[in-house]
Amino acid sequence: MNPMNIKKMDELTRGVLVFLGLAVLTALEYFLAVSEFPAILLWIIALLKAGLVLWFFMHIFRLSGSEGGH
């Protein structure tokens, strides 16, 4: 397998893993809310989800360089 295909697979796999993480956190958030857990837990989960989206989907780290340049 050439390096291009490996990179492609890695990025697609990472997308799937991040999506699964977000889905699990959303389900957990819903469960905690209906079980009347403290709201602070929901905010913590929301911040975790936001962090995942900012880092892996929005690639905020690219701001400091021209990574992924095109």
Place this chain on the structure above:
Amino acid sequence: MSGHERSAVLDPRAEPGYKLKTNRLGLWLFFISDGFVFGGLLVMRFYLMGGQRPHLEQFLGLIVTAVLLVSSFFMNRAEVSIAQGNRKGFITSTLITIVLGVGFLVGVVGFEWRNAPFGPGDGVQGAVFYMMTGMHAFHVLTGVIFLVIVLRNGMRGLYTAEKHWAVEAAANYWHFVDLVWIFFYPALYLIGTAVK
């Protein structure tokens, strides 16, 4: 070294990737400024309603949240695909993202707004709910329009693995809309006790 060559070396605009860097910076400055709008709405919700929340259909809220989450996954897939030169994958994933975006709008505006037991003029919960979901839905709508333009250009073959800034910008905008909903969803549906 001639004067022209020296000025090209000293000019930061001559650096490779300069335009991409400034494009990204501009986009993120827009996100920050737009983030203040949504942040203000979030503060408004807690200032006006405190420990109460609008009386809403919980299951529908979970469904539209899931739809937006899945759309973000396909948007990421579309961006990765075009970055790898997979034009077919890019078109398919963008198309799915658009359909899910429209699905989200139908869920919120078509069902949630219609099913809500209060109108925009019915007190604080009406003002908070319709303002927050309306502003967010407007951003989803503009995101869908952005994606339709990007899809059309992609089908014309205007993007390559080396040159696809518009796709990156559209993807980031879409993820930003998802990011806002990550905070709006618990604020509107989960935190506090429902108004009777």
